[in-house]
């Protein structure tokens with residue numbers, strides 16, 4: 001867990017020229033779009049950014065994010081702590097018109113006056129990396145499901161018509 005906060009506005013292009021590394025923590029409460037999807041604002045977000053130029057003189061930023069966040073379990077609606085890890089490389093561009101020239105492996109990062117808000121880059125990464133649904137995989141919530149399925153299984157299977165038998169029937173008719 002990092003203690004220093006991630007600087008938000010930096011001269012990203014200049015940092016890429018000298019191959020700088022930037023890292024720091026981001027508070028969940030600073031990322032309002034992400035926070036709206038979470039159960040609480042507990043947890044942490046660490047970001048490691050590597051800024052550099054590639055052999056084609058593109059300005060790149062590799063963003064690795066490691067976070068622990070609290071979302072609601074979609075089964076019992078109680079809070080559940082999840083880990084999210086993302087790793088992407090973005091290419092700094094000056095405007096949308098440059099987007100077409102990027103290879104598919106690179107995501108665009110549009111700069112304004114040579115800079116962009118790193119926290120919002122981290123937020124985008126987390127929004128993409130967040131699982132669509134989360135469930136407890138142990139504890140009372142998970143035990144309940146196990147009980148339900150083992151109890152329901154035998155009868156349920158027998159009462160379901162076999163789809164192949166139905167097809168067979170149709171053929172015979």
Ligand SMILES: [Zn+2]
Nearest residue numbers: 073076136141
């Ligand atoms: Zn649950």
